[in-house]
Amino acid sequence: MPVVDGINIPEDMKGSLKASNKRDSVLGVRPASETTEAEHATIEAHPKPLWTRIRASCREAFSEFFGTMILVLFGNGVVAQVVLSNNQKGDYQSISWGWGLGVMLGVYVSGISGSHLNPAVTFAMCVFRKFPWRKWPVYAVSQILGGICAAAIVYGNYKSAIDAYEGGPDIRTVPGYSDTASAGIFCTYPAEFMTRTGQFFSEFVASSILMFVIFALTDSGNMAAGPLMPLAMFFTIFGIGACFGWETGYAINLARDFGPRLVSYMLGYGTEVWKAGNYYFWVPAVAPFFGCTFGGWLYDMFLYVGPESPTNMPYLGLRRFVKPGAEKHHNDHSPV
Amino acid sequence: MPVVDGINIPEDMKGSLKASNKRDSVLGVRPASETTEAEHATIEAHPKPLWTRIRASCREAFSEFFGTMILVLFGNGVVAQVVLSNNQKGDYQSISWGWGLGVMLGVYVSGISGSHLNPAVTFAMCVFRKFPWRKWPVYAVSQILGGICAAAIVYGNYKSAIDAYEGGPDIRTVPGYSDTASAGIFCTYPAEFMTRTGQFFSEFVASSILMFVIFALTDSGNMAAGPLMPLAMFFTIFGIGACFGWETGYAINLARDFGPRLVSYMLGYGTEVWKAGNYYFWVPAVAPFFGCTFGGWLYDMFLYVGPESPTNMPYLGLRRFVKPGAEKHHNDHSPV
Amino acid sequence: MPVVDGINIPEDMKGSLKASNKRDSVLGVRPASETTEAEHATIEAHPKPLWTRIRASCREAFSEFFGTMILVLFGNGVVAQVVLSNNQKGDYQSISWGWGLGVMLGVYVSGISGSHLNPAVTFAMCVFRKFPWRKWPVYAVSQILGGICAAAIVYGNYKSAIDAYEGGPDIRTVPGYSDTASAGIFCTYPAEFMTRTGQFFSEFVASSILMFVIFALTDSGNMAAGPLMPLAMFFTIFGIGACFGWETGYAINLARDFGPRLVSYMLGYGTEVWKAGNYYFWVPAVAPFFGCTFGGWLYDMFLYVGPESPTNMPYLGLRRFVKPGAEKHHNDHSPV
Amino acid sequence: MPVVDGINIPEDMKGSLKASNKRDSVLGVRPASETTEAEHATIEAHPKPLWTRIRASCREAFSEFFGTMILVLFGNGVVAQVVLSNNQKGDYQSISWGWGLGVMLGVYVSGISGSHLNPAVTFAMCVFRKFPWRKWPVYAVSQILGGICAAAIVYGNYKSAIDAYEGGPDIRTVPGYSDTASAGIFCTYPAEFMTRTGQFFSEFVASSILMFVIFALTDSGNMAAGPLMPLAMFFTIFGIGACFGWETGYAINLARDFGPRLVSYMLGYGTEVWKAGNYYFWVPAVAPFFGCTFGGWLYDMFLYVGPESPTNMPYLGLRRFVKPGAEKHHNDHSPV
Known part of the structure; x- marks a missing residue:
């Protein structure tokens, strides 16, 4: 693991921030590299323990695994508490709180890897911030596994309450098929009046806003949030939930929706978890990639001046497909 | 005039912050100049792409366009969600949250331009902080266009829900003319018991508080909020909504009210959007200019010591109308 | 106005914080002195405008006037909105928000004077932090006047709504004498089941907590809040409202309670504003002085090591009454 | 072992932070050492007052005593206000606020001792961060005494209200035995549908999350919260309350639960405080130790690289039991 991972961010991310270093850090205020170096020193000095x-x-x-796990633990947990207690121990606003602070604490937990927590965010980082494509599968799988584990823990924690709510330990139902459905704890189901186009558009808009705001908050050429980044993410997610969360439940994240949905299927909620909302399940898995890419493009096109974004390369970076290597002279910041 | 300007600049803004740059930054924690310089260097070194x-x-x-768009996206979005879901997916407090965090994230997004987001704020900056008058039209138009785009996106996102709420895709009604009016999503309508004087006074008071607090929060001679500015704006807007938001809906912003109102008119809500509340529409467009100017004057008169405010000039800066050029020696920041 | 006012706090309030400087700044993160010096320089360099x-x-x-005014504007405003709208535009939690952010923004506004906002806090500062006693009357009067002005503005803003709520422009009633009483907007009235002892104890406990927490938050020998002070005050006031606010309305402040009460009396609410709760009005005026003094003493006795506190002087600082001047050697940090 | 310890220390903690000092600070942003040194200097220079x-x-x-007292004052206070006012002066969300900000302010108050506030957190610090075992009893006793005092104050403050709620000054009842039980103000009682396993698991999960997040927030090799630590703790506790607080009331703290429970027993709530929930009382006393230890182990095992954690020692630190002293060369921070 050479220096490629090496993110060294100077004070306040200002000044001599090199493009090649910055690209790995999305939300990370403190860089992972220093830790890696310390670790390296440790390994050098002593016989290395295997682990x-x-x-x-x-x-x-x-x-990424633990960051997403924390995110989904709080997120699924709050929906469970609100739904199963019949709004006695929380209301819709609690759900905004739960997801918002879940993301905030998840961001803190996963600073080592840049706090992506979302395959679509990692995707946009690859497209617009030169995050290495080879890492995308690793990140995505870790995020989904984190969501799966968290959903299983939440199920274990609320099993008695689900039994009481559904009417028995063998009854597990999905919204739209029952009045006491608890499947909504784990993943999103759309409101009944939504068309397919509306479902997709809603997820697309929310994901676009998410990525646009993330790029703004981390742009040191703008008013970057710096150490307040996790707090700003709380407000962002709270806002998406309060303002665009009704129609489709603001999944905006494959790992947060598909992972727990799979868990709920394995736990016996039946094939309705896939069939509900006319096979809605693929929308929150696919739309965020389009949304995050569009939102990132919008920010970079109109507000971002960093050279690592394709929008700031000649011919919007598309020349690489025609003439590989031609962009090197424009974007390489190394003195040689 | 070297030291006269000497409101001590905190360390993180110390560097090359020139007076001419500082004037442009209202809410901006990081000055726009640095970005411009970096951009400049890039442009120098490489052939400039056209875009x-x-x-x-x-x-x-x-x-300003995108900052106001983010503001109105969250703001109109939260009203839509609360109204159309019959308070099932949010309540009045959610609305305070939505507008508050909309302003907070809008401030982050538009740090490049100083985060005005409001024509009346830009106006007060011109009057009291020597923000260049020639920029006022550009800012105001950008802000209004941002509000228009955001309202259109919110309409698109919630179209199905509006249809269901109003009773059909052809029905669009305005508060006071129908029990299922949805026009309140886009712009403000006054409470029924309000007199014209009361309407104007309510908007005036809220705008005054807004500008007074903004000037306090950005005054480095007072306890300036610094990097916490966006968060402090969240609390300010939340507070205005929770404490002075009932009577007229706390528009306090031409761009946030007039822009979306125009959209709702074009979308078929009828001339009632203008006629409602006895042609109320001009109040939230005009009153904020008076309120922000008064609030800014109050702060500068009693608490501000910076020399760029007319209140701190001899004869309250009015001498310029009598004897143009006379103030030059006292307030000109340029070395020549 | 010599250097006695001069508070120069070094970076982060650490290191060489001198006792004589620190005592004036309660909540103030940025010191007033620098401003004063800049002002001084201005005055030196140019003919001084009269104002x-x-x-x-x-x-x-x-x-202090404007800080307390902002505090009471938001505080009385939120109660007005919640009460007059019959909980349609806010609920009890909104009131916690309103007072909390009112204090937060008031602290920001009044950083120049140390953000006391409360005669009892100023009193405790005089007792425990060597804040000059001669300033106490000035601070107290400014704070009360700020509360009076704010209450008058809130009355003007909500006059129509009060008329509608009370039933007419000539009807103004006090809680306990009417079901549609609106006097609670301006000042506090105790819950009916409270005994006089309970009233006093409740205000005493809340004031003690307030002062104890303020001293902790500003103690650079502890985990001082630093620039987060206003935000921490938001949480403190929110907490006092949510946890100890029911029984007596958590006035904990003469300026916030007595000032607006006087306004409500002058506006025609009748002598009931004084008689209600068996002449309760003096409790929130007097108890905070005892509470703040006790809370400050508690913190200084057990946790504070700064030499300016009497608790850290020999004989708890009481020797000065017996043998004036004897403490000089122990506590004077000046080189002479 | 010079550089091995080299988790880069952020600038504001750079100075003279010695390893031996750092160990003691869990949540403390500012190390306790500086205070101690200042105190030391004072003591040197002057004759020491006895106190x-x-x-x-x-x-x-x-x-620790006062930190835990502040925590329980706000926590028990908010439950009292919500329960006794029949949800008129707060709702379930208020309870999340109260405990969250109680912890936040408690952390600020007890920065001197590292802000543990919880015997189980102190325990995990001893296990994973080399906090001295000899201090554990002192911390635990102080924390419990703080909880006891706070509960007594809350009882005194709300005595009239409890009388009114229960029906008389001699009636004190426990949830499950009465419809107007007020014992839930002081300590937690489980929901009725919970099995013993479920009770333990719920407390275990919540405690694990708590410790995992605390270790993440204080890990300077990750995105440490730094001065935002108290605020991040607010969100953590709020989240645990909103997402995992229904089933067992999220005690997750011996001092917060056992101390006030003892008070309620002494105040006449009867032996039901122990018998309720099939002798539930030992679960919130014991489970947090297992949970915090597991959560701490999880973080250290997978994400922490600091050498003081046993998980980063050869053989997971277990060698010490086999061959005492063998680890000395690797982990001893003292120069000798």
């Missing part, structure tokens, strides 16, 4: 060596090569994956 | 050159001259306009 | 000279000697009073 | 000398040896205990 330390194994972990060193998996740390980013662990980081 | 980069175009954008360089429009960046402030884009910044 | 600048007047203002220089009244700035602390203005600062 | 100063006594206090110097008890300061950490006082700090």
